[in-house]
Amino acid sequence: MEMQQLTAGHGALTAVRTGAGRDLVVLHSLLADRHAFDPVLPALAAKHRVTLFNLPGFHGSQRTMLALMDAYVAVIEDGFDEFGIADDVVVIGNGFGGTVALAFALAHPERISKLVLSDAAACFPPEGRRQFAVMAQKVADNGLGSIAEIAARRVFSPLYLASHPEKIEECKQVLLAIDPKAFQAACTILQETDLSVLLRHMRVPTLVVCGEYDQATPPALNKAVADCIAGARYVELPGCGHCPPLEQPEQFLAAIKGFVGL
Numbered sequence: 001m002e003m004q005q006l007t008a009g010h011g012a013l014t015a016v017r018t019g020a021g022r023d024l025v026v027l028h029s030l031l032a033d034r035h036a037f038d039p040v041l042p043a044l045a046a047k048h049r050v051t052l053f054n055l056p057g058f059h060g061s062q063r064t065m066l067a068l069m070d071a072y073v074a075v076i077e078d079g080f081d082e083f084g085i086a087d088d089v090v091v092i093g094n095g096f097g098g099t100v101a102l103a104f105a106l107a108h109p110e111r112i113s114k115l116v117l118s119d120a121a122a123c124f125p126p127e128g129r130r131q132f133a134v135m136a137q138k139v140a141d142n143g144l145g146s147i148a149e150i151a152a153r154r155v156f157s158p159l160y161l162a163s164h165p166e167k168i169e170e171c172k173q174v175l176l177a178i179d180p181k182a183f184q185a186a187c188t189i190l191q192e193t194d195l196s197v198l199l200r201h202m203r204v205p206t207l208v209v210c211g212e213y214d215q216a217t218p219p220a221l222n223k224a225v226a227d228c229i230a231g232a233r234y235v236e237l238p239g240c241g242h243c244p245p246l247e248q249p250e251q252f253l254a255a256i257k258g259f260v261g262l
Contacts, residue, residue: 001018001041001042001045002018003016003017003018004016004017004018006051006083007060008078008079008081008082008083009075009078009079009082011060011062012061012062012075012078013053013054013056013061013062013075013078013079013082014054014059014060014061015051015052015053015054015079015083016034016051016052016054017049017050017051017052017083018041018045018049018050019044019045019046019047019048019049019050020045020048020049021047021048021049022047022048022049022086022088022089022090022261023048023049023051023085023086023088023089023090024044024048024049024050024051024089024090024091024092024260025050025051025052025053025080025085025089025090025091025092026044026050026051026052026053026091026092026093026097027053027055027076027091027092027093027094027097027098027100027101028052028053028054028055028058028094028095028097029094029095029096029097029098029119029155029242029243030055030095030096030097030183030186030187030190031095031096031151031154031155031171031174031175031216031242031243032094032095032155032171032174032243032246033054033058033059033174033177033178034052034053034054034058034059035174036094036243036245036246037052037092037094037245037246038246039245039246039249040245040249040252040253043253043262044260044262046262047261047262048090048260051079051083051085053076053079053097055072055096055097055100055182055186056072056075056179056182056185056186057178057179057181057182057183057185057186058177058178058179058182059177061075063179063181063182063185064182064185067184067185067186067188067189068189069099069100069103069189069192069193072100072103072189073100073103073104073107073108076100076101076104077104077108080108080111085111087110087111087112087113088113089111089112089113090112090113090114090115090116090260090261091104091105091112091114091115091116092116092118092256092260093115093116093117093118093120094118094119094120094242094243094244094245095118095119095120095216095217095242095243096120096186096189096190097120098117098118098119098120098121099120099121099122099190099193099195101115101117101120102115102117102120102122102195102225103193103195105202105204105206106195106198106199106201106202109202109203109204112204113204113205114204114205114206114207114259114260115204115205115206115207116206116207116208116209116256116259116260117206117207117208117209117222117225118208118209118210118243118244118245118252119209119210119211119214119216119217119222119242119243119244120208120217120222120225121217121221121222121224121225122193122194122195122196122198122199122221122224122225122228123193123194123195123196124190124191124221125221128190128217128221129190129191132187132188132190132191133187133191135147135150135187136183136184136187136188138150139180139183139184139187140180140184143176143180144175144176144178144180144183145172145175145176147175148168148169148171148172148175149168151171151172151175152167152168152171153215154215154216154242155167155171155216155241155242155243155246156241156242156243156247157211157212157213157214157239157240157241157247158213159213159239160239160240160241160247161241196224196228199225199228199229200228200229200230202228202229202230202232205231205232205259206225206226206229206231206232206233207232207233207235207255207256207259208222208223208225208226208232208233208234208235209222209234209235209236209237209244209252209255209256210222210223210234210235210236210237211236211237211239211240211241211242211243211244211247211248212236212237212238212239212240213239213240213241214240214241214242215241215242216242217242219236222234222236233259235255237251237252237255
C-alpha cells in the first residue's frame with residue numbers, strides 16, 4: 001500500500017496515511033507499534049482515509065517532556081490540527097493507545113464521531129500498576145530487550161504464542177526501536193491515570209472490543225469501561241490476546257464492521 005509520511009509539531013509527531021474517504025485515526029499499543037494494524041489496514045483503507053499516529057517514542061515521534069496523560073492528549077490534538085483530521089473521524093485505539101484515545105475523547109468529544117477501544121483500560125488496579133512499575137525498572141536496568149518475553153506474553157494469547165514462538169523475537173525488535181525514556185514515561189502514565197470517574201460524562205458513541213485471554217488488560221477492565229459509558233457496547237473475541245488486529249484480524253474486523261462502516 002502507498003503510505004504518505006506525515007509530521008506535526010515541527011517534527012515532534014510522525015504518522016503515516018493511506019486510503020481515501022472518511023477520516024479514521026489509529027493509535028497503537030505500548031507493546032506494539034502501528035504495524036500491529038497491518039493485517040486490517042487494507043480493509044480500513046478501502047472506505048477511509050486512515051492516519052496511523054506514532055505515539056511518542058515510536059518511529060520518530062519525540063517523547064513528551066512530561067510523563068502526563070495531558071501531554072499525550074496535547075500531542076494528539078496537534079496531530080488532528082496539522083494533519084487536517086475532520087470532526088467526524090472514527091478513532092481506534094489499542095492498549096495504551098486506547099487509553100490515550102479515551103482521554104482525548106473525554107477532553108475533546110466534539111472532534112470524534114465514534115470511538116473503538118480495543119483492550120484498553122480507564123485505570124489499572126494495584127497489581128496492574130505494579131506490573132508497569134516492574135517493566136519500567138527492567139527497562140531502566142537492562143534496556144527494552146530485557147522485557148521481550150514479558151511483552152510477548154502480554155500481547156498474545158498463550159495458544160497463539162505457543163504456535164508462533166517467533167513472535168518473541170518480533171516483539172523484541174519492536175521494543176528495541178522505542179525510545180526507552182518514552183516507554184518508561186508511558187508506564188508511569190498508566191500507573192497514575194484514572195479516567196474511570198469521567199466515563200459517565202462520555203458523549204462519544206463507543207465500542208469496546210477485548211480479547212478473551214488478554215493478560216495486559218483483562219476483560220474485566222474493558223467491561224468496566226463499557227459499563228460506565230452510556231450506550232457503549234462490549235464485544236469479547238474468544239481465544240484472543242491483547243492485540244486483536246494482529247492476532248485475529250478477521251474477527252476484529254467483523255466485530256467493528258457495522259460500527260465503523262467498513
